Amino acid sequence: MRAEPSSAARAGETARERTSAGVSFAASLAFETIHYRVGSTEILKGITLAAQPGEILCLLGPSGSGKTTMLKIAAGIERQTAGRLLLNGREISGPGTFITPEKRGVGLMFQDFALFPHMTILDNVRFGLKQLGSGAAKREAMAALARVNLQEAAQDYPHMLSGGEQQRIALARALTPRPSVLLMDEPFSGLDSRLKDVVRTDTLQILREAHATAIVVTHDAEEAMRLADRIALIKDGELVQVGTAAELYGRPVNLFAAGFFSELNIVEGVVRAGRVVTALGPVADSPSSDGSEVTVALRLTGLRLNEREAGVSGRIVARRFLGGVDLMTVAVEGLDMPLRSRMRAGLVPENQRDVVVSIDPQDVIVFEKTPADR
Template structure:
């Protein structure tokens, strides 16, 4: 997307006053021990979680983890093999029950926006309002477009709009029937990186105003932290951890969870006299018994390079300027793999090669090794 589109999104559309979003009757949506497979491939395995009324819940995980399948099951496009789906405590999908998509009160916004190219924007938005009269449907559609700041473009066609504008049209269409739950599948993945912040902020505001429960699929941890009241981390069709952004970042349940929210150096360690000892020295206290083998995850921001004598000696083998920060690769004796450090630019002099490596204990996370890890 070009600079004109960005400027338009930041000034032209955003300078227009918007009406508040129409309020929906928010509902809870719960997955109870939901499993699903395609042929012999297991997609979901015993997923249990619930989005609370009015909550924005982000489903986060790598590609192929089952996130989109969960949305399709919630929308009624797929029928799970096992388990139940409850809307406000009422079963809408289970072994003996299946409520069709149009009767669920659940809205679905696709990743590619799925706008009809032969329809103008107004007709795209009123497409899902067939239960209303033509006059009432147009009135509701115009109100929805006004809420997203695009009422002036009602007669335009999708190809005449920028990517950010098309995203807002898709959001208006999804919200116009006032769904109790709105499902959004990677809604910002097709946007220019410079535009994402603007559109995400707008979308969050509109969701808050509409008060609908929202479940948003993303593979971007930062996006999940920006948008979600809570985050459900999914891996290989299983729920790894659910909680607030602060809980998942500060107290990850596994090395996988820690690595999804931070770039990490991973070291082997052992507990000795109540301390976790690694090749670069002691890094944390531990209540475990002596001899316990552990895995140490060290965030890149917690690896310090300086010229003091507190720490272990290292040598910079590569450095990359990234604007406000620099990314360093540092060789340390006793380690097969170099360590990486992310520090504010300018803290390490340009020509320096030999440094002292020290650790910020706030950026150290310790996991006991299971028998399979050893």
């Protein structure tokens, strides 16, 4: 197994050694009111969503939300119960249409890479180029290996490569036929945390060079924010919110969306004279009428302890050192549950228990309660 190059070494070789990726004919891929049912269980519940040409769109959500099912429908492995799938505005799957997978121009990169163990790396990459002559297929495959800096591994076998190298080979194979849309199902889940950052960065660069439209499935919010032009957040087969990382993080539509991008403290509040008042004091402005009940989400990074500001008294009941930060649990009078805070390590002395608790307004998100919440 080859050792992964260091990040610094990889950065130094980029422009010099990497060949520009062959440009794909990027396409739009649109899901129109897609339903998918297995027996009495509805997996997808009328999702409408489109990936634009050259865009990296991440499907984000918990396990079982329907993300991988959407990829299978896009690839033609599964067929939706109702709705239409459009590629560049042309229906490829619908009530009276079904284009087979090999005729769609859509590439699929599997979670486990699905490399053929009995084939060399070169043969793996040129597997999807059977329509070309032997010489042309070899040239295209070698160019693809050069794009991922693994041309020297052409005669090796998959088991001789590290996990990160196998991932890059799988990406090269998926892009070699120059698909209009590339579908990637949790492509980094098999890598250890040390490699993920490097391999994600490489993958993003290769996708940008190829100008391919890509739809990437992940359950990791940070990964989605690192990769995506836009993120589609899905829960229980329904689309919760679509937007950029900044939009979903800064303006989540509900508590589920807020909690998917941040660890939260949840406290109850009431509107009084245009301010949201909690056991921690006023935390935000509100246009709601006096007496309105609200739910307040506080990001852990916005809970300040022992600072020279107005606040309420609290007591640290637990703390954990996490390297650059301390994770602290704080009991506050008037709250049934303790709060959690993430602060730069060492700001609060280890032997200190009594603190003043204050709030950073930028880390406060207020949601009005619906009748069902009350």
